[in-house]
Amino acid sequence: PAVIVGLQFQKQLEDMFLGNIVLVGFMLLVTGLLLFLADKAKDSQTKVSYSNAFIIGIAQAIAMLPGISRSGATISTSVLLGIDKTKAARFSFLMVIPLIVGSIVKELKDGHISFDSAQLIPLSVGFIASFLSGLLACTWMISLVKKSKLSYFAIYCFVAGLIAIAFTLLNAQ
Template sequence: MNWWEAALLGLVQGLTEFLPISSSGHLVLAKYVLGVEAAGADNVTFEVFVHFGTVLSILTVYGQEVRGLIGKTLLAAAAPHRLPEHYRTHEEVRMVAFILLTLLPTGIVYLFFGDFLEARFSDPRFVCGMLLVTGLLLLLTLLRRHPDGPVTPWKALLIGLAQSAAMTPGISRSGATICTALYLNVTPRKAADFSFLMLLPVVLGATLIKGIELFETGLAMGWIPLVVGTLVAYGSGVAAIKLLLDVIRRGNLAYFAIYCFFAGTLGLVLI
């Protein structure tokens, strides 16, 4: 992989991470179209680092919210005997608790099925089939009109389960988590905010693990493509977040289903 291929893949990642059309699926298909070859471990490492670029874009758009989450949580942690009170009175503390709950199903699925899911990144036809599943998830949001509820502990667990399913390439993480939240009657803007914020610990943890592995084993593909892809993913990710928030305010997620059905069907026919 050279630097311009990495830049193109980073652009694909940044634009598709937050739009509900599966960034991992598009990366697999883009690599197939470009003929980019890398060792299996390097494929996954590149995925993790461009995902880290999109995490930086979340921190840029949601910087004030993230600082509030950290500040209120540290304040609550400094007085453990008052945790129930902080949980009841501070929305930021509840949000952190809900994000931690989403890690339970995500961690369990990765522990038992991580190797199987990573192997799917080399199968573009499988990805195309999963794009059709993503399209169905988006289309079903038409059944939930005007959701207006909050996130709760049980809803957070179910949204976390949706996130774990989205480790499968072709299943959109933002699509699966936002759609699940909408099915559970969570307000659209709250569903989007929670989907973006719950991504932070997952990708930061994965990046840390891969970074340690790289320090020990080295990287065959080189650092330049990795850095270029990450930076491009960051810039395009900021634009994609703002676009999706505008779409959620104005439109309907089901419109993205048309694209997923088209892309998935076209891929199955041509690949």
């Protein structure tokens, strides 16, 4: 679902990121609410079925809105579907890979990314470094989600969302 939304509404989504801090604030509140509800859900051993994967994919597509955390939306949706937190976090990080690869392919195809042979070594080093740091970050996040409560992340989103909204409203005068 995220690929379809991204391809169909790329320009509109990009425009939403331009100075729309109130929207970001409200979407952070939505993310916080999702995380809070997921934290209250009962753990079960539900597997990631095709229908669950599709629903989680819809959550990932919605997370293209500024302020909606992609991992927060997908992990929360998974947990609300009965998938345990560890599996939910792993699945969340796996399902972003096709989006990243697809985005790179599209950018290359559209000519937005180009490089010559002299840039191959620095690009390769950068790719390897970002891949390894990404693996480390994913491992750390899975461990964090497994050990802690999603409500801690919810509180962060609530505070950040309220600050964004208050900042915008106070500076509008």
